[in-house]
Amino acid sequence: MVSLTAPQAFSASASDVSGEATLPILEGERFHPEEGTRGMVATSHYLASQIAHDVLADGGNAVDAAVTAGFALAVTQPRSGNIGGGGFMLISDEKSGKVIAIDYREKAPSRAYRTMFQNDEGEAVSQWSRFSANAAGVPGTVAGLALALDRYGTYRLPQALAPAIKLAEEGFIIPPRFAKGLADTRERLQKWPSTRKVFYKPDGQLYQAGERFRQPDLAATLKRIAADGPDEFYTGQTAKLIIDEIQRHAGVMTLEDLAAYEPVIREPVHGTYRGYDIYSMSPPSSGGVHIVQILNMLEGDDIHGLGFNSAQTIHLMSEAMKRAYADRSQYLGDSDFVDVPLNALTSKAYARELRSQFNESQSTSPDSIGPGKVQRYESNETTHFSIADDQGLAVSNTYTINFSYGSGLVVDGAGFLLNNEMDDFSAKPGVPNAYGLIGGEANAIEPNKRMLSSMSPTIVKKEGRNFLVTGSPGGSRIITTTLQVIMNVIDHGMNIQSAVSAPRVHDQWLPDQLRIEAGISPDTIRLLEGMGHHVDTQPAMGASQSIMIDEGHFYGGADPRRATSSAMGL
Template sequence: MFALPRVLAFLSILTFALPGSAQSILEGDRSVPVEARNGMVVTSHYLATDEALKVLEAGGNAVDAAVTAAFALAVTQPRSGNIGGGGFMLISSEKTGEVNAIDYRERAPAAATRDMYLNEQGEVDEKLSRFSDKAAGVPGTVAGLALALEKYGTISLAEALAPAIKLAEEGFVVPPRFSEGIRERALLLGVFESSRKVFFKPDGGFYEPGDLFVQKDLAATLRRIAEQGVKGFYEGQTADLIVAEMQRGGGLITLDDLKNYQPEIRKPVHGTYRGHDVYSMSPPSSGGTHVVQILNILEGYPLAESGLNSAKTIHLMAEAMKRAYADRSQYLGDTDFVQVPLKGLTSKDYADELRAHIDLGKATPSAEIRPGNPAPYESNETTHFSIVDKYGNAVSNTYTINFSYGSHIVVDGAGFLLNNEMDDFSAKPGVPNAYGLIGGEANKIEPNKRMLSSMSPTIVKKDGKNFIVTGSPGGSRIITTTLQVLINVIDHHLNIQAAVNAPRVHHQWLPDEIRIEQGISPDTIALLRGMGHTVEQKAAMGAIQSIMVGEDGVFYGGADPRRSTSSAKGY
C-alpha cells in the first residue's frame, strides 16, 4: 500500500483526512478537578504536563513551563504539537495587570497568489491546498516560543528544549491514542517516503502501545535550535532541509521566507461578561472577537434560569452563534492587511442590535441571516494547554499544524511535519474550507499574510485576578467550545472539571444545523426541532484544557476526557 503513487492515494483523502474523529465524549471517569496551590499545568499529553510541572517546581514561571510543554508536545504528540506550524499565546500577569498576546501564526510564502489553488475550471483543488508541499505556510512556532521566553520567561531556550530533546533522542512509550492515530491516517502518511520513515517501523509495520518511539532527526533539529537559537531553525541546516522538501514537492517556502519570519506581540481582544473581564486572541484569529461577541449577545438573557443545556439555553446560544459566524465570513482577516471592525463587532450596542432579531421561541433560518453592520472600521487538529504559577502569571496557548498530522509530509532529515494552514485562507470567496467555514475578500490569499484562524486562547479575570484559563482545539468549533466552558462556570456555576466534561453544542451559520455531542436529552432535541432547528449528533468536539483559580487561591485543573492522554497536575 505504501508504494502507491501519490495521485492514487489521494483518491481516499476525503475519507481519511477530514477533521473530527469518532472517539467517545468520555474516555474515563473524570469529574473532580485537580487541586493545587503553587502551580497547575493542564495539557493534552501527560508527558508534556510532567515536564512543565518540573519547571514550576524548580521555581520557573508559567511562561517557562509553557515553552517547555510546547516543545515536549512537538515530540510526544506530533499529530498536533509542532515546530512546523504556528499558534497564539496569551500571557496574563497579576503583578503588572497586563494581558499580552503573542501571534506566531504561519504566514503565506512571498510567492503565494490569490488563485494558487484553483484548477483550470476555476474550482478549488482540495488536494493541493491540503495535502501537498504547496499547502504549507511559513512556520511560526519556534520563533513565537523563543519570543515568549525572551520577553516573559526566566530560563534559557536551551533549558526549555532539554526535555523535548531527551524525549526525541531516547524515545517515549507509545500510548494507545498515538498508535490509533497512525492507523487512522496510514494511507495519507504512507504516501510520503519521509513520513513513512518516521511513523512506521522499518518493515512497514505499525508502532503498537508499549513500543518505544525514537525520533533521531527531530532530536537533531531541536538540538540545533538549543545551540543556535531561532537561527537554528530559520537559517542553516534546518532551513536548507525545509527548502529542499519544497523543491521536491513543488512547495513555495524559500530561504528568504524563513529568514524573514517574525512573530508579533498584539493587543488581545477584551470584553466583559457579567462582571468578568474576558481576554482572548485578536486577529488573525477570529476566535477572541466572536467569543466576546457571542457573550455580549447572551448577556441579555438569564441563562442561569433557563438551565444548563436546556432547549431554551441551546436555542439562544445557537442563534447568537449563527450571527457571529455570519460576521466572521465577511469581516475577519489579518489586520496587517485588512481593516477589521473589532470595536464594532465586540460592542454591547451591536450585540443589542443582533439580539433584537432573535425570536425566543423560533429558529431563524441561516438563509435569512447575513453579515451585520457593526460600527465602522477603526483607523484554524490543534492542541491547547493552560498553565498558572505561584507568581500570579497565567498562560493560555493554542497551536496547530491544522489537520491531524497537518499536510502529512515530514521534512526529510528534520523529522517534523509540515502544516497545511494555507487551507485556512479563502481559496475562493464563498467556497467553504475543510471545516465548512465560509470566507471572503478579507481572508483571501496574499503574499506574507497570516491566514485567519479560530484558535481562541482565553483568560478571564475577576477583580483583577486570574480566574479562568482555557482554550481548545477543534477547527471551527474552537470558538463555541471555549464559549461554553466560560458559560458553564460563570452562569451555571459548575466546577472546572464539570464545565469541561459537559456535552457541547455548535452552530456556525452554515451548514444550518445545531451539532451536538452525545448526552443531550432526547426531549431537549425534540423541543429544538419543534423550534425549527436541524439537530445532528456527531463526534465529540474539542479537547479544552482549563484551569480555574478559586477565591481562596487554590488552582483547579480540568483536563478534557475527550482525549485519553489529557493530564492536569499541580503542586
C-alpha cells in the same frame, strides 16, 4: 516574578490557603478537578504535564513551563502540536495588570497568489490546499515560543528544550491514541517517503501501543535550535532542510520566506461578561472577537435561570453563534492586511441589535442571516494547554499544524511534519474550507499574509485577578467550545472539571446544522427540532485543558475527550 514589562528574577512560594475554602466549589460535584496551592498545569499529554509541573516545582515560572511543555508536545503529539506549525499565546501578569498576545501564526510564502489553489475552470481544489507542499505556511512555532521565553521567562532556550530533546532521543511509550492515529492515516502518510521513514517501521508495518517510539532526526533538529537559537530554524541547516523538502515537491516557499518570519506581539481582544473581564486572541484569530460577541448577545438573558443545556438555553446560544459566524465570513482576516472592524464587532450596542433579531421560539434560517452592518458601531487538530503559577502569571496557548498530521509531509532529515494552514485561507471567496467555514475577501490569499484562525486562547479575570485560563483544539468548534467552558463556570457555577467535561453544542451558521454531543436529553432534542433546528449528534468536540483560580487555590480540568490529557497541581 516576570513582569510583562521587563524580565526579572522569579522565586516560587507556596500559598497559605485553608482547605475549607475549596469545599463550596466541590461539595456534591460528580467531577472533581485536580487541586494545587502553588500552581497548575493542564495539557493534552501526561508527559508534557509532568514536565511543566517539574518546571514550576523547580522554581520556573508559568512561561518557562509553557514553552518547555510546548516543545515536549511537539515530540509526544506530532499529529497536532509541532514545530512545523504555528499558533497563539496569551500571557496575563497580575502584578503589572497587563495581558499580552503573541501571534506566531504561519504566513503565506512571498510567492503565494490568490488563485494558487484553483484549477483552470476557477474551481477550488482542496487536495492542493491540504495535501501538497504548497499547503504549508511559513512555520511560526519556534520563533513564537522563543520570543515568549526571552521576554517573559527565566529559563534559557537550551534549558527549555532539554526535556523535548530527551523524549525525542530516548523515545516514549506509545499510547493507544498515537498508534490508532497512524493506522487511520496510513494511506495518506505513506505516500511521502520522508513521512514513511519516520512514522512507520522499515518494513512499512505499524507501531503498536506499548512500543517505544524514537525520533533521532527530530532530536538532532532540537539540539541545533538549543545550540544556535531560533535563527537556526529560520536561516541554518534546518531551514535548508525545510526548503529542500518543499521544493522537492514543487512548493513555492523559499529560504528568504523563512528568514523573514517574525512573530508579533498584539493587544488581546477584551470584553466583559457579568462583571468578569474576558481576554482572548485578536486577529488573525477570529476566536476572541466572536467569543466576546456571543457573550455580549447573551448577557441580557438569564442563562442560569433557563438552565444548563435546556432547549431554551441552547436555542439562544445557537442564534448567537450563527450571527457571529456569519460576521466571521466577511469581516475577519489578518489585521495587518485588512481593516477588521474589531470595536464594532465587540460592541455591546451591536450585540443588542443582533439580539433583537432572535425569535424566542423559532430557529432563524441561515438564508435570512448575513454579515451584519457593523459600521454604525465603529468608534481541527490543534493542541491547547493552560498553565498558572502562584506569582500571578498565567499562560493560555493554542498551536497547530491544522489537520491531524498537517500536510502529511515530513521534512527529510529534520523529523517533523509541515502544516497545511494554507487551507485556512479562502481558496476562493464563498467556498467553504475543510471545516465548512465560509471565507471572504478579507481572508483571500496574499503573499506574507497570516491566514484566519479559530484558535481562542482565553484568560478571564475577576477583579483584576486571573480566574479562568482556557482554550481548546477543534477547528471551527474551538470558539464555541471555549465559549461554553466560560459560560459553564460563570452562568452555571460549575467547577472547572465539570465545565470541561459537560456535553457541548455548536452552530456555525453554514451548514444549517445544530451539532450536539451525546448526552443531550432526547426531550431537549425534540424541543429544539420543534423550534426548527436541524439537530445532528456527532462525536466529541474539542479538548479543553483549563484552569480555574479561586482565593489562591488552583483547580485543573483535563478534558476526558482526549485520552492522554492530564492536569497536575503543585
